[in-house]
Amino acid sequence: MKAGKLLSSPFSALDDWSSRPVSVLGVSAARALLGFVCFMYYVSQYSDRRYLFGPDGVLPHDEFVDQLHASGTFSLYSWSSAPLWSDLVFHAGALIALAVMLGIGGRCGLAVHWVFLWSIYQRQTVLLDGGENLAYLVIPMLMLTRCYDRLACSTGTARRLARRLPGGVRAVSTPLHNLGVVAIGVQICLVYMVSGLYKVQGQVWQDGTALFYILRLPEFTLPGVSEYVYGSDTLVYAATYSSVLFQVYFPLGILVRRVRPWAALVSIGFHLSIAVLMGLTSFALTMVACDLIFLSGGIERTLTLARRARRRVMRRWTGSGPGGNDPGGKDAPGTSGTPDSDTGDAPPHDELDKVTAGLPSGERAREDEVPGTHPAAVGKATGVQR
Numbered sequence: 001m002k003a004g005k006l007l008s009s010p011f012s013a014l015d016d017w018s019s020r021p022v023s024v025l026g027v028s029a030a031r032a033l034l035g036f037v038c039f040m041y042y043v044s045q046y047s048d049r050r051y052l053f054g055p056d057g058v059l060p061h062d063e064f065v066d067q068l069h070a071s072g073t074f075s076l077y078s079w080s081s082a083p084l085w086s087d088l089v090f091h092a093g094a095l096i097a098l099a100v101m102l103g104i105g106g107r108c109g110l111a112v113h114w115v116f117l118w119s120i121y122q123r124q125t126v127l128l129d130g131g132e133n134l135a136y137l138v139i140p141m142l143m144l145t146r147c148y149d150r151l152a153c154s155t156g157t158a159r160r161l162a163r164r165l166p167g168g169v170r171a172v173s174t175p176l177h178n179l180g181v182v183a184i185g186v187q188i189c190l191v192y193m194v195s196g197l198y199k200v201q202g203q204v205w206q207d208g209t210a211l212f213y214i215l216r217l218p219e220f221t222l223p224g225v226s227e228y229v230y231g232s233d234t235l236v237y238a239a240t241y242s243s244v245l246f247q248v249y250f251p252l253g254i255l256v257r258r259v260r261p262w263a264a265l266v267s268i269g270f271h272l273s274i275a276v277l278m279g280l281t282s283f284a285l286t287m288v289a290c291d292l293i294f295l296s297g298g299i300e301r302t303l304t305l306a307r308r309a310r311r312r313v314m315r316r317w318t319g320s321g322p323g324g325n326d327p328g329g330k331d332a333p334g335t336s337g338t339p340d341s342d343t344g345d346a347p348p349h350d351e352l353d354k355v356t357a358g359l360p361s362g363e364r365a366r367e368d369e370v371p372g373t374h375p376a377a378v379g380k381a382t383g384v385q386r
Helices: 002-019 024-044 049-053 061-071 083-102 106-123 131-142 157-163 167-171 173-200 203-207 210-215 226-230 233-255 260-278 281-294 296-318 351-356 375-382
Strands: none
Touching: 002 173, 024 083, 024 106, 024 131, 024 173, 024 281, 024 296, 049 083, 049 106, 083 106, 106 131, 131 173, 131 281, 167 173, 173 203, 173 233, 173 281, 203 210, 210 226, 210 233, 210 260, 226 233, 233 260, 260 281, 281 296
């Protein structure tokens, strides 16, 4: 009897893991932020697009094609040497990035976005800061998840199409979603751990002076601030050693559920400081997007507070009372706590309420729980056994 219970327990846990999607809001926020990063890349280079990405620009079309053949990769910009074609691809990529940010297009749009992102990054590699490597890996993982369930402009088309799929196909949606969340979590942990262990081997990181040399490089200098930082021995030592310790032990913080949100918040602060001090904005925001999968519950609570604040502002703006009543004491249609007496219909809900109404029970309580972060599960996912 005891042996049967021990055998059934892992399968029960697996069934529970595969039946409830976790961190839906977190991956949706990650998708929106990645779309924003890519869209702002297009916007920041818009005035110089012909010089940077055009066939007659700083990297001529013939040399660009030769580089692609040498590296064995591809780019949509290599298909034609006509200036009109490069302009068309550039504008199409910008619009697709905007659609990803707004939550339009679904997984197919995300796949097309990856192709355009790869194409423009390959067209001008000197502008890259490292964030593109993580985006290449994370976007295919996001395609496994339900990252368009929240923070998206949904038209209902995907839902109607999903209803026509066989039941067996629909049943794998949740396990694939959770698998994608685990893959992103493992990937971000590997980035931190490998980066931290690599730093440990460097002499300047062991001496605690690495930040001094980094901030003195012209491309990583913030005038008026960098001088103050590297001019203080205390700040240099503290920042150098703390960054190494944080990166090495970040995966351990993710394994502990109560520590996980705080580890993600520290990571966000760490990379925002990199964006400000070193100017690696694309890289920093891409890392922040990946950290958001660990903060799904916090994002949910923040959105709830924002909704309440907006309702208070709207009530004050329209002169309504605390219960949604106007000064005359008569309920305005659709604003009181009871159905409208004239129509008999329930009052309209907030858009976010409409989205969250369909979530399974216990979803919000599990939003900040990334599946598979138990040490044994992470060991299996990474191939490392304890």
